[in-house]
Amino acid sequence: MSTFDVELTVNGTPRQGSVEPRRTLADFLREDLGLTGTHLGCEHGVCGACTVLVNGEPARSCLMLAVQARGADILTVEGLANNGVMNPLQQAMWESHGFQCGFCTPGFLMQITALLVENPNPGEEEIREALSGNLCRCTGYESIVNGVLRAAGHDGSPPEPRH
Amino acid sequence: MQNIAERYTGASVKRSEDPRILTGTGCYVDDVRLPGMLHAAFVRSPSAHARITGVDVTEARKLPGVIAVLTGEELDALTVRGPGAAGMFSAGLPMPSFSVLATDKVRLVGDPVVLVVAESRYLAEDACELVVVDYEELPAVITQEQALDPAGPPIFEDLGSNVLVRSPVATFGDVEGAFARADRVVRAELRQHRHQNVPMECRGVVCSFDLGSGELTVYSATQGVHIARTGFATQLDMPLEKVRVLAGDIGGSFGLKLGAAREDIACAAASRRLGRPIRWIEDRSENLTASGQARDESFEVEAAISNEGHILGLRVKMIIDTGAYPGLGGMLPEAVKGMIPGPYKIGALSFESTAVITNKASYVAYRGPWASETWVRERMIDLIAKELAMEPLEVRLRNVVTRGEPPLQMLTGRSLVGVTSRESLDRIAALVDVEAFRRRQAEARAQGRYLGLGLATYIEAAPGPRTPGGGGGIMGPEQMRLRLEEDGTVTVFTSQMPHGQSHQTTLAQIAADEFGVPFDQVRVVVGDTDVVPMGFGTGGSRSATMAGGVSLHGARALRAKVFEVAAHLFEASPEDMDLAAGAVSVRGVPARAVPLGEIARAAHEPGRVPRDLEGDLEVTAEYDGGEGGWAGGTHAAIVEVDVETGQVRIERYLVAEDCGVLINPAIVEGQVRGGVAQGIGAVLLERSAYDPDSGQYLSSTFMDYLIPTACEIPRIEIEHLETVPLDADVNFRGVGEGGMIIAPPTLCNAIEDALSPMGVRVTEQHLPPCRILELIGAIALDP
Numbered sequence: 001m002s003t004f005d006v007e008l009t010v011n012g013t014p015r016q017g018s019v020e021p022r023r024t025l026a027d028f029l030r031e032d033l034g035l036t037g038t039h040l041g042c043e044h045g046v047c048g049a050c051t052v053l054v055n056g057e058p059a060r061s062c063l064m065l066a067v068q069a070r071g072a073d074i075l076t077v078e079g080l081a082n083n084g085v086m087n088p089l090q091q092a093m094w095e096s097h098g099f100q101c102g103f104c105t106p107g108f109l110m111q112i113t114a115l116l117v118e119n120p121n122p123g124e125e126e127i128r129e130a131l132s133g134n135l136c137r138c139t140g141y142e143s144i145v146n147g148v149l150r151a152a153g154h155d156g157s158p159p160e161p162r163h
Numbered sequence: 164m165q166n167i168a169e170r171y172t173g174a175s176v177k178r179s180e181d182p183r184i185l186t187g188t189g190c191y192v193d194d195v196r197l198p199g200m201l202h203a204a205f206v207r208s209p210s211a212h213a214r215i216t217g218v219d220v221t222e223a224r225k226l227p228g229v230i231a232v233l234t235g236e237e238l239d240a241l242t243v244r245g246p247g248a249a250g251m252f253s254a255g256l257p258m259p260s261f262s263v264l265a266t267d268k269v270r271l272v273g274d275p276v277v278l279v280v281a282e283s284r285y286l287a288e289d290a291c292e293l294v295v296v297d298y299e300e301l302p303a304v305i306t307q308e309q310a311l312d313p314a315g316p317p318i319f320e321d322l323g324s325n326v327l328v329r330s331p332v333a334t335f336g337d338v339e340g341a342f343a344r345a346d347r348v349v350r351a352e353l354r355q356h357r358h359q360n361v362p363m364e365c366r367g368v369v370c371s372f373d374l375g376s377g378e379l380t381v382y383s384a385t386q387g388v389h390i391a392r393t394g395f396a397t398q399l400d401m402p403l404e405k406v407r408v409l410a411g412d413i414g415g416s417f418g419l420k421l422g423a424a425r426e427d428i429a430c431a432a433a434s435r436r437l438g439r440p441i442r443w444i445e446d447r448s449e450n451l452t453a454s455g456q457a458r459d460e461s462f463e464v465e466a467a468i469s470n471e472g473h474i475l476g477l478r479v480k481m482i483i484d485t486g487a488y489p490g491l492g493g494m495l496p497e498a499v500k501g502m503i504p505g506p507y508k509i510g511a512l513s514f515e516s517t518a519v520i521t522n523k524a525s526y527v528a529y530r531g532p533w534a535s536e537t538w539v540r541e542r543m544i545d546l547i548a549k550e551l552a553m554e555p556l557e558v559r560l561r562n563v564v565t566r567g568e569p570p571l572q573m574l575t576g577r578s579l580v581g582v583t584s585r586e587s588l589d590r591i592a593a594l595v596d597v598e599a600f601r602r603r604q605a606e607a608r609a610q611g612r613y614l615g616l617g618l619a620t621y622i623e624a625a626p627g628p629r630t631p632g633g634g635g636g637i638m639g640p641e642q643m644r645l646r647l648e649e650d651g652t653v654t655v656f657t658s659q660m661p662h663g664q665s666h667q668t669t670l671a672q673i674a675a676d677e678f679g680v681p682f683d684q685v686r687v688v689v690g691d692t693d694v695v696p697m698g699f700g701t702g703g704s705r706s707a708t709m710a711g712g713v714s715l716h717g718a719r720a721l722r723a724k725v726f727e728v729a730a731h732l733f734e735a736s737p738e739d740m741d742l743a744a745g746a747v748s749v750r751g752v753p754a755r756a757v758p759l760g761e762i763a764r765a766a767h768e769p770g771r772v773p774r775d776l777e778g779d780l781e782v783t784a785e786y787d788g789g790e791g792g793w794a795g796g797t798h799a800a801i802v803e804v805d806v807e808t809g810q811v812r813i814e815r816y817l818v819a820e821d822c823g824v825l826i827n828p829a830i831v832e833g834q835v836r837g838g839v840a841q842g843i844g845a846v847l848l849e850r851s852a853y854d855p856d857s858g859q860y861l862s863s864t865f866m867d868y869l870i871p872t873a874c875e876i877p878r879i880e881i882e883h884l885e886t887v888p889l890d891a892d893v894n895f896r897g898v899g900e901g902g903m904i905i906a907p908p909t910l911c912n913a914i915e916d917a918l919s920p921m922g923v924r925v926t927e928q929h930l931p932p933c934r935i936l937e938l939i940g941a942i943a944l945d946p
Binding site: 030043044093097106127131141 | 181183364412446447873
C-alpha cells in the first residue's frame, strides 16, 4: 500500500512520518511517535479515551486518519505538564482523586481542557453534559466532576446534595 | 508507630499512582514495545454453534508481512487442552475437554478459530479477511429452556447434555413446617440478565519466548500474575520456573482479567514456535462479544411468611447459564446458597440449582459474582411488604439480626458477629425520612408524577468472620515481603495486582504508619512473578483485610528486625530502640541517632552485625485474615419515573456502609460510587443481548451495549457507619464489590415503588425505558 508523508505539530514539536492512508491518528501517535499516553478504548468513537485536541478542538483520534492531521497542531495528554510539573487541571484531579484505573484519563483530560478554554467557570450540569461523550467505568464520575470544579477555581468539595 | 495525629491510615492521602496516570506516562500492556515484536489477530466464529468442516489459510499465508497463520488444529498440537487456569474455579465439577482455539466446532459467536501473526495489526487483520472457514450450522442453544431440553444438541459431546451440574435440594431448618405454619406464601420468578464487566481497557498480552533460555516472558493485563503464570505453564506444558508474568498499569477489570485466556495461550504458543514477541490487544467488538459475560440467572422463590412480616422459610430453585466454556459459573450456586439468608433471621431454607451450558460467551467473575443472592432476597422482601401492605423498611427491621441477640448466625452456617445491617437500616431511615417521603410521594402522584423509594441491604464476607479452624477468608492467606533499602526507604512486594484500587497508595499508608516512615518513603512493587510473593492477586474484595493486614504485620516485623540490627550497632537492647525522623536511636539519646539507610548498609557489610542478621534487611510476612468481619450496608434510591417516556431519573442515592476502618476515605468512596454506577448501568442501560433463534450477539458495540455516562449517574451521598472491631489490629474490610451487589435491587425496588399505582410487579433486573413502558401497559408486551 502506498504511503503519504505527514508533517504536523505535536505538543509544540514538529513531527513527521510516512503512513498508509488508512492509518488512524491514534495509531500514528501511539505507534509511530511513541506517544502512548493516548489510549484506545473502543476504536469506534464512543468511549472518548483517545480524545486529543486538533487545532484546539477535541477530536477522536481513533476516527481520524493521520493524513487528515497534516499541518495540524495536536495536543495530547503528554503535552499538559510543563517540564514534569503537572498543570492546574492535573493537580486538581490529583487532589480530587479524580480517576482510578487511569485508562479513560487522557481522553477526559483533553476534553476538560477544551471545556475550560470555552467556559472557564462551568457549572456541574454543564460539566456533566460536556463530559457525556467520555466513558469511565471506575468512578461513577463524581470525582471527575469534582476535579473539574476544583480546576475551575471552586474548592473541589461536593455541593450540598440535591433534595 | 506514628503519632496518631500524623497517621496516614484514615486520611485521603493523594494517590501515588496519579502522577504517572495524569501525565500519560503509565505503562499499560498496549504500551509495551519489544524489539522484533509481531502483532496478532484472530479469525472468529460468525455462528453461535457450528461444526468446522474446512479451514483454508493459503491466501492469508501469502500476504506480505504475514509471519504465521495457525489453525486451531495446529495450535492444539502446540498446547495442552483446557480448562487451564479457569479450572481453579471448577474443582469437582464435570469438565469437558476443549482446545485453545476451536477445532471441531465453534460454540459461541466470536469463538477464536485461527490465529494470524503479522508485522502489524493492520496486516494481521487483512490476513484474517483472507482465511476461509467452512461451517456446518448446528442449532443454537441460547435460552435456559433450550439448554435444559434433553433433545437439544449437546455443545460438548463428551458431556452428553447441556446440563453441567445439577445440585440436589439442600435444606436448612424445618422447611415443610415453616410453610405449614405460614399465614401466607409469596411466590415469584426472578430473573437477572447478562451483564458485562467492560473495563475501559480491553484484554491484552505481549508474549515473548526466548529460544536461547527456553523462558517465556508474558506482559499481561491480569488481576494476578501468579495465577496467570500457572495458566501459561499448564497449557504450554512448561515448568512454572520457566514462565515469568509481568503486569504494569491495568485499565480496569472487575473480575474479567483472571488467569490466562485462550487467546493469551495461543499467542504464547505462537511466540514459542516463532521465537519472537507477539502482542495481542483485544478490540472492543471482541471484548463485548467473546471476552466473557456474567449474571445470567433465574430463580423460582417461595417465601413462607407470617402476617407480622416474619420470613419463616424460603424455597429457592436457581438456574445459572454459564455460557459456552466452563469456568466460574458452575460453582457459583454454592456461593449463592450460602449467602442467600444475608443478615436476616430466616427460619428455614431449601435450595436447589442447575448450571447449564449455552452457546453464549463464557461466564466470568464480575464484581460480586454471587450477587444474585442479594438481588433475589431484597426483591422478595419488597414483594412480601407489598403482600402485607407494610413499609419495606419495616419488613427488613423485623427480620434483620440484632447485634448481641441470638441467632447471630446465618441459617447456612456463618457467624454474623459484628454485622451492622440493622444500624445501616436505621441510618438510612433517618437520612431519608420515610414518612415525609410518603407524603411527598402522595402529593406528586396527585399531580401525575411517579416517585419511588427503594432500599436494600447486603453483607459481604470481605473477608467474613473467622471460621473455626479456618481464617484467611476466601482464597487463602496473604503474603508480603518488606525490605529496608540503603536509602532508608521501605520496599513492599505484594501479590496484589491493582487495576484501579490504588493499592500502591493504601498499602504504603499502612506500612508507613506501622513502620514509622513518611508515606513517600514506602514503595509498593507489584506485577512480577520473579519478585512478588505467591498469591491469588486482587479480587473478591479481599485486599483491604488481607493485603492491608499483612502490610501492617509485615511492617511491624520489619521494624522489629531493624531494631534488632540497630541494637547490635548501639550495643544495646532492641527494646530500647526508638525510631524518629528516619533514624534509629537508643531511647532518650536522640543525638546519637543512626539513619535507617545506614542500618541497611550495616547489614550488608560483612562483620558489622552477627551472621544471622547479615544480608538484606528483609522480612516475609503472612496474614490469615485475623478475626475478619463483615462488610455491608444499606442503600436507598429515590427515583422519578416518567410514564410518558419510561425514563428513570435518580433524584437521590444514599449509602450507609460499613467497610470497617477506612484506610483512605476518598479511595473507599471511589470504590462505592464506581460500584453503584455499574449497578445503575445494569438496571437502566446494560444488557448482553442474543437473538434467541440464531444465537447472534446483538450488543457488540458501545452503541448497543450502553454503559452509563456522567449524565446518568447522580451524586451519591455516603455515610460510613461506626464499625465493630473484631481484631486487635486489622479491621479494614473489603469494599470493592459492595456497590455493584446492592445497587441493582435498590434501584429495582425504587422503580417498583414508583409504579405501584399501576400494579407493576418487577421480576427482572433490566428496566430500560422500553421495558418500563411495557410494564405499565403503555406499549405492547414483548412476548
